[in-house]
Amino acid sequence: MASKLSTSFLNPFFVNFNSNNSNSISNKHLNVSLFLSSHRFTPASCKMRQRSFSSQQKRKNLKKNSPQQPPVVAGSVPSVDVDSDIEGDGDGDSESGNDLTDADVSINQEIVDDVVNNHVAIEDTNDKDLETVIVPELKKTLVLNGEGEDQVSSSQLHYLMNMIRNAEKNVLLLNQARVQALEELQKILNDKESLQGEINVLEMRLAETDARIQVATQEKIHAELLEDQLQKLRNELALSGASKNSELEMQKSQNNVLNSSSIHSLSQELDSLRTENVSLKEDIEKLKTELNNVKNTDERVEMLEKERSLLQSSLKELESKFSISQEDVSKLSTLKVECKDLYKKVENLQGLLDKSTKQADQAILVLQQNQELRNKVDKLEESLDEANAYKLSSEKMQQHNELMQQKIRLLEERLQRSDEEIHSYVQLYQQSVKEFQDTFDILKEESKKRALDEPVDDMPWEFWSHLLLMIDGWLLEKNISTSEAKLLREMVWKRDRRIHDAYMAGKEKNEHEAVSTFLRLISSTTSSGLHIIHIAAEMAPVAKVGGLGDVVTGLGKALQKRGHLVEIVLPKYDCMQYDRVVNMRALDVVLESYFDGRLFKNKIWVGTVEGLPVYFVEPLHPDKFFWRRQFYGEHDDFKRFSFFSRAALELLLQAGKKPDIIHCHDWQTAFVAPLYWDLYAPKGLNSARICFTCHNFEYQGTAPASALASCGLDVQQLNRPDRMQDNSSHDRVNPIKGAVVFSNIVTTVSPSYAQEVRTAEGGRGLHSTLNFHSKKFVGILNGIDTDAWNPATDTTLEVQYNANNLQGKAENKLALRRHLGLSSADTRQPLVGCITRLVPQKGVHLIRHAIYRTLELGGQFVLLGSSPVPHIQSEFEGIANHFQYHEHIRLILKYDESLSHSIYAASDMFIIPSIFEPCGLTQVHLSTLD
Numbered sequence: 003m004a005s006k007l008s009t010s011f012l013n014p015f016f017v018n019f020n021s022n023n024s025n026s027i028s029n030k031h032l033n034v035s036l037f038l039s040s041h042r043f044t045p046a047s048c049k050m051r052q053r054s055f056s057s058q059q060k061r062k063n064l065k066k067n068s069p070q071q072p073p074v075v076a077g078s079v080p081s082v083d084v085d086s087d088i089e090g091d092g093d094g095d096s097e098s099g100n101d102l103t104d105a106d107v108s109i110n111q112e113i114v115d116d117v118v119n120n121h122v123a124i125e126d127t128n129d130k131d132l133e134t135v136i137v138p139e140l141k142k143t144l145v146l147n148g149e150g151e152d153q154v155s156s157s158q159l160h161y162l163m164n165m166i167r168n169a170e171k172n173v174l175l176l177n178q179a180r181v182q183a184l185e186e187l188q189k190i191l192n193d194k195e196s197l198q199g200e201i202n203v204l205e206m207r208l209a210e211t212d213a214r215i216q217v218a219t220q221e222k223i224h225a226e227l228l229e230d231q232l233q234k235l236r237n238e239l240a241l242s243g244a245s246k247n248s249e250l251e252m253q254k255s256q257n258n259v260l261n262s263s264s265i266h267s268l269s270q271e272l273d274s275l276r277t278e279n280v281s282l283k284e285d286i287e288k289l290k291t292e293l294n295n296v297k298n299t300d301e302r303v304e305m306l307e308k309e310r311s312l313l314q315s316s317l318k319e320l321e322s323k324f325s326i327s328q329e330d331v332s333k334l335s336t337l338k339v340e341c342k343d344l345y346k347k348v349e350n351l352q353g354l355l356d357k358s359t360k361q362a363d364q365a366i367l368v369l370q371q372n373q374e375l376r377n378k379v380d381k382l383e384e385s386l387d388e389a390n391a392y393k394l395s396s397e398k399m400q401q402h403n404e405l406m407q408q409k410i411r412l413l414e415e416r417l418q419r420s421d422e423e424i425h426s427y428v429q430l431y432q433q434s435v436k437e438f439q440d441t442f443d444i445l446k447e448e449s450k451k452r453a454l455d456e457p458v459d460d461m462p463w464e465f466w467s468h469l470l471l472m473i474d475g476w477l478l479e480k481n482i483s484t485s486e487a488k489l490l491r492e493m494v495w496k497r498d499r500r501i502h503d504a505y506m507a508g509k510e511k512n513e514h515e516a517v518s519t520f521l522r523l524i525s526s527t528t529s530s531g532l533h534i535i536h537i538a539a540e541m542a543p544v545a546k547v548g549g550l551g552d553v554v555t556g557l558g559k560a561l562q563k564r565g566h567l568v569e570i571v572l573p574k575y576d577c578m579q580y581d582r583v584v585n586m587r588a589l590d591v592v593l594e595s596y597f598d599g600r601l602f603k604n605k606i607w608v609g610t611v612e613g614l615p616v617y618f619v620e621p622l623h624p625d626k627f628f629w630r631r632q633f634y635g636e637h638d639d640f641k642r643f644s645f646f647s648r649a650a651l652e653l654l655l656q657a658g659k660k661p662d663i664i665h666c667h668d669w670q671t672a673f674v675a676p677l678y679w680d681l682y683a684p685k686g687l688n689s690a691r692i693c694f695t696c697h698n699f700e701y702q703g704t705a706p707a708s709a710l711a712s713c714g715l716d717v718q719q720l721n722r723p724d725r726m727q728d729n730s731s732h733d734r735v736n737p738i739k740g741a742v743v744f745s746n747i748v749t750t751v752s753p754s755y756a757q758e759v760r761t762a763e764g765g766r767g768l769h770s771t772l773n774f775h776s777k778k779f780v781g782i783l784n785g786i787d788t789d790a791w792n793p794a795t796d797t798t799l800e801v802q803y804n805a806n807n808l809q810g811k812a813e814n815k816l817a818l819r820r821h822l823g824l825s826s827a828d829t830r831q832p833l834v835g836c837i838t839r840l841v842p843q844k845g846v847h848l849i850r851h852a853i854y855r856t857l858e859l860g861g862q863f864v865l866l867g868s869s870p871v872p873h874i875q876s877e878f879e880g881i882a883n884h885f886q887y888h889e890h891i892r893l894i895l896k897y898d899e900s901l902s903h904s905i906y907a908a909s910d911m912f913i914i915p916s917i918f919e920p921c922g923l924t925q926v927h928l929s930t931l932d
C-alpha cells in the first residue's frame with residue numbers, strides 16, 4: 003500500500019484514483035508521519051487522557067473510519083501549518099522515525115484535542131463526494147497532459163500541491179489515531195494490573211476459606227462422631243437404667259456424674275462448635291458470594307485477557323503500520339527531495355509553459371491576423387478579379403481615351419501653334435505694314451526736316467557735346483545708371499542717328515520724358531535671356547548615336563526660341579554628318595589645352611546646326627582622338643572625352659565668354675563639372691552655374707583613378723568617397739558621380755527614371771550618391787524637336803501627311819518598301835518597324851524573336867539599328883545576310899537619320915521591347931505620328 007502510495011505520489015499522473023481506500027489509507031499514513039515529524043513523542047511517555055469512549059468503541063470507530071478516511075477537506079484542516087512543515091522538514095525527518103526521545107514526547111494537549119476534533123469532523127465526510135470533486139478534475143488534467151506529454155499545466159501543479167497537502171493532513175490524522183490507540187492500550191494494561199491484584203487477593207482469601215472449610219469439615223465429622231457416641235451412650239444409659247437400676251443408678255449416678263461432666267463439656271464444646279459452625283456457615287456463605295465474585299472476576303479477567311490479546315494484535319497491527327509509516331516517512335523525505343526537484347522542474351516547465359503560452363498566444367494572434375489578412379487578400383483578390391475584368395474594358399477605353407486625348411492635345415497644340423504662327427505672321431505683316439507706313443512717314447518727315455535741318459553727319463560738334471553733357475548730367479543726377487550712360491555715350495560718339503532723332507523728338511518734352519525716350523534706345527541692346535553653353539558628345543543630326551543627340555539639339559532650339567543665347571561645343575568627329583553643318587569653317591586661332599603634363603593645340607571650327615551656333619573642337623593630339631570613324635566604343639574613351647572636356651572649357655575661357663549656364667551631358671562631358679570648379683572658375687571663367695544631365699545611368703565611364711590626372715584634376719583630392727570615387731570600386735573614379743557632386747543642378751530624362759535611379763536596383767551603384775544629393779536632383783521629361791519630327795512638314799519624307807490625311811502614310815509605306823526592296827503586293831500587309839541601338843537594354847533577344855514571329859504571322863519587318871557590342875552586331879549581320887533578298891524582312895545595320903524618319907512615317911506597327919528605358923525618345927517620336 004505504501005509502495006503504491008509512493009509511486010502515486012512521485013508521479014501524480016499515475017495516481018490510482020479509482021481506489022478510494024488505498025488512497026485514503028495512504029494519505030492517513032502520510033498524515034501520521036508528518037505529525038510525528040512535527041511533534042515527536044514516544045508512546046510510553048504519552049500523557050493519557052480519560053475519554054468518554056470505551057476503548058473498544060474507539061477501536062471500532064477507528065476500524066470503521068480508517069479505510070475510508072477521505073483526504074482532508076478545506077475548512078476541516080487542523081491548525082497545523084502544513085507549508086511550514088514541508089519547508090522545515092529537513093533535519094526533523096531524519097529524527098522523526100524510531101529515534102524519538104522522552105524529551106520530545108510531551109504532546110501538546112491542544113494539538114491532540116484539535117486532532118481528535120478534526121478526526122471526528124473528518125469521519126463525517128463522504129468519500130464519494132470527494133471523489134467526484136477531485137477525481138474528475140484530475141482526470142481532466144490527465145487528459146490534457148496526455149496530449150501535452152511532459153508539459154505540466156498550472157492546474158496540474160495546483161492538484162499536485164493539493165495532493166501533497168492532503169497527504170500531509172492524512173498523516174496527521176493517522177498519527178492522532180495512533181496516539182489514541184496507545185492511550186487506550188495503556189489504560190487497559192493498568193486496568194489489567196489492578197484486576198490481577200484483586201484476583202490475587204481473592205485467590206488468597208479463597209485458599210484461606212478452603213482451609214477453613216477443611217477444618218470445619220473435620221470438626222463437623224468430629225461433632226458427628228461425638229453425637230453418635232452421645233446417642234450410643236444415651237441408648238446404653240436407657241438400657242442399664244431399666245435393669246440395673248441401682249447399680250445402674252449408682253453407676254448411673256457415677257456415670258451421670260461422669261457423664262454430666264463430660265456432657266457438660268461436650269455440650270459446651272458442641273455449643274462452641276455450633277457457634278463456630280454458624281460462623282463457618284456464614285463464612286461459607288461469604289466465601290460462596292466471594293467465590294461467585296471471583297467467578298465474575300475470572301470472567302472479567304477472561305474478557306480482559308481477550309481484550310488484551312485484541313489490543314496486542316491491534317498494537318501489533320499499529321506497530322506494523324507504524325513501521326510502514328516509518329518507511330513512508332523515509333520515502334516521504336526522498337519524495338520531498340524529489341518533490342523539490344519536481345517543484346523546480348515544474349517551475350521551469352511553468353516558465354516554459356508561460357513562454358510557450360505567450361508564443362502560442364502570439365502565434366494565435368499572428369494566425370488570426372493571417373486569417374484576417376487572408377480574408378482581406380481573398381476579398382481583394384475577388385475585387386481584383388472584378389477590377390481586372392473591369393480594368394480590361396476600362397483600360398482599353400482609357401487607352402483609347404488617352405490616345406484620343408493625346409491626339410486632341412497635339413491637335414490643340416498644333417492648332418495653337420499654327421494660330422500663334424498665323425497670328426504672329428499677321429502681326430508681323432501688320433507691323434511691317436505699320437513700319438513701312440512709319441518709315442514712309444518718317445522718311446517723308448525727314449525729307450521735310452532735312453529740308454529744314456542739318457543732316458546728322460552734318461550736325462555741329464556742339465550738338466554732340468551738348469548731348470554728352472546732357473547724358474552726364476542725367477548720370478550725376480542719378481536719372482540713369484552708369485551702364486546706361488555708357489551705352490548712350492557710345493551712341494553719341496558714333497553720332498548715331500537714333501540718338502539724334504530721339505533728341506529731336508524729345509526736344510520739346512520735359513526732362514523725364516526725354517530720359518525715357520533715350521533709355522528706350524538702349525533697351526533693345528540689353529537682353530533678359532541667359533547665355534547657355536552645352537558641352538556635349540552628341541548633337542542631332544550631325545553627331546547622333548541616340549537620344550542624347552536629339553535632346554541637345556531639341557533643347558538648344560527650344561531655349562533659343564525663348565530668347566536665350568545657346569551655343570554648343572562638340573568634338574569634331576571625322577564621322578560627323580558634315581552636310582548638315584551650315585557655314586562650317588575653321589577659326590584662325592590655335593587653342594592650347596593641357597593634357598598629360600603638357601599643352602596640346604586644338605583647331606576650332608564653327609558652323610550652325612539646325613540654326614544653333616556650334617563650336618567643333620579638333621584636338622591636334624597624336625592619338626587623333628576623334629578620327630576613329632565612330633563616336634564611342636574606343637579603348638581610350640576616358641582619355642578622349644576628358645581631353646575634350648578640358649579643351650571645351652579652355653575655349654570658353656580663351657574666348658572670354660561669360661555664360662550663365664554650362665550644361666554638360668552624360669559621362670563623356672561629366673568632367674566639365676569638377677574641371678570648372680577646381681581649375682576654370684579660379685582662372686576667371688566663373689560666371690556660370692553647372693547643370694549636368696544624365697541620359698542613362700547605365701553608362702558611367704569609370705576608370706582607374708590615376709587616369710583622372712591626365713586632364714589636370716587632382717586624383718588625391720577627387721578619389722574620395724564624397725567626390726569622384728566609384729561606390730563599388732575604390733581604386734576607380736566615376737565621372738558621373740563627379741558631375742553629381744560638383745554640379746549645381748543634376749537632371750535626368752524623366753521623373754519616373756529619377757525615382758528608379760534612387761533605388762539600389764536602378765541606380766547602378768549611384769543611388770546612395772543621388773539620394774545624398776537629392777535636393778539638386780530632378781527628373782525632367784524629354785521633349786523632341788517637333789519641327790524636325792513632324793510628318794506634316796518633314797521634308798525627308800516621300801510625302802508629308804498628317805492625322806487627317808493618312809493617305810500620305812500609305813505612300814510613304816509604298817516608297818519605303820520599294821526603297822528597301824520589299825514586296826508591295828499586299829498593301830494591307832502590316833509593316834513592323836524597329837529603330838534602335840542594338841544593346842541588351844533594348845531587348846535584342848526580343849527584337850530577334852519579333853523578326854521571325856512577324857514573318858510567321860505574315861507581316862513585314864524593317865530593322866534600322868547598329869550595335870557597339872561586336873557579338874550582337876555580328877549576330878544581326880548574320881540575320882541581315884540571311885534575309886538579304888527576302889521580300890518581307892530587311893535589316894539595315896547602320897545609323898541613318900533620314901531613313902529613320904521614313905521608317906517612323908511608313909510603319910503600321912512599332913516594336914520597342916526595352917528592358918528598361920530612362921525616357922524613350924522613340925516612343926515620343928511615334929506619338930507625333932498618330
Ligand SMILES: Nc1ncnc2c1ncn2[C@@H]1O[C@H](COP(=O)(O)OP(=O)(O)O)[C@@H](O)[C@H]1O
Pocket residue numbers: 547548549550552698837838839866867868896897898899902921922923924925927
Ligand atoms: N540606327 C539608327 N539610325 C537612326 N536613328 C537611330 C538609330 N538608332 C536609334 N536612332 C534614334 O536614336 C534615338 C533613340 O533614343 P531613345 O529611344 O531615347 O534611346 P537611346 O537614347 O537609349 O538610344 C531615337 O531618336 C531613334 O530614332
